[in-house]
Amino acid sequence: MQKKKYLLPLIMLLIFEAVAVTLWLTKDNLFYLFNFSYIGISISLGLFLFIRKYKYARRIVQLLVGLYMLVYLGLICSENMQIEGFWYYLFTGVFEAATIHYAVAKIFGPLVFGRGWCGYACWTAMVLDFLPYKVPQRPRKKIGWIRYVAFAASLIFVSALFLAKVGNIERIMFFAFIIGNALYYGVGVALAFAFKDNRAFCKYICPITVFLKPASYFSLLRVKCDKEKCVSCGKCKKICPMDVDVTDNSRKRENGTECILCMECVKNCPKNALK
Ligand code: SF4
Ligand code: SF4
Ligand code: SF4
Secondary structure, X not given: OOOHHHHHXXXXXXXXXXXXXXXXXXXXXXXXXXXXHHHHHHHHHHHHHHHOOOOOHHHHHHHHHHHHHHHHHHHHXXXXXXXXXXXXXXXXXXXXXXXXXXXXXXXXXXXHHOOHHHHHOOHHHHHHOOOOOOOOOOOOOOOOOHHHHHHHHHHHHHHHHHHOOOOOHHHHHHHHHHHHHHHHHHHHHHHXXXXXXXXXXXXXXXXXXXXXXXXXXXXXXXXXXXXXXXXXXXXXXHHOOOOOOOOOOOOOOOOHHHOOOOOHHHHHOOOOOEO
16 A cells, blocks of 8 residues: 555656657657656656655656756757747647647646646746745636637747748747747736736636646546545635635536646645545
8 A cells, every 4th residue: 555655656757758768769869768758757756755745846846847948948959848839840840849848748648647737847837836826815817818819829920930931930939939938937927916826827828728728628637526525614725726626526627627736735625535
């Protein structure tokens, strides 16, 4: 029983290793072995620390993966891993870098691990989670439609570059990555303070949620409530950074596609009803 609880980090490590080895061999590129092994080890380490009840387990993974992607892949290797980078590689017909990243972390991966990306890897949230409003202080606003505008704007921007046959798009993508990130951080921090909610950017603006939300609806990995144990105290909903009603086990639970699997509800349930 003691050993069984460590199965999840082991499975996660094996999944990432399988992706790493497959891509390394099929693409004949050692980078994929390093990249996905690093991410797999970071996530498994976080899960291991979480099981050991280490308070900062999630934050450690967030920093290990987020900084690696932002600093190493983005700034040093000049890979635009933002949504514009995804459109760029998609339009050039190249299945590598951002397209692989999106396929694994944001389009198909959420069918298994929901919005784990948002809780454990995103370099935007890595910074936002340091802000003071970990628990939202105000009710959710009905302005989630902004994400679709941001999504369309990113697609139009990259399409326009291709249609206008602009030269050296790769260089533009690098600057788009720097400016895009600065914009995300600026807007994210401003919104967090304005709405007294660290995750306001994630809830209303982030264009990537257009991919993340539909797939995470079907997520294999999700927090479930044992109705026999639950005393309807409401603590889980109050503490949830994403306003999820985790006491409802149906797929249609309120804000269900917003769950970032941070496990704050699980840790804080006085009756151990969540797992
Ligand atoms: S919603 Fe967007 S900004 Fe927020 S954690 Fe997810 S990917 Fe990052
Ligand atoms: S915190 Fe636990 S007991 Fe309270 S409502 Fe949530 S699941 Fe039920
Ligand atoms: S507190 Fe629970 S329901 Fe809310 S995002 Fe975290 S894991 Fe999901």
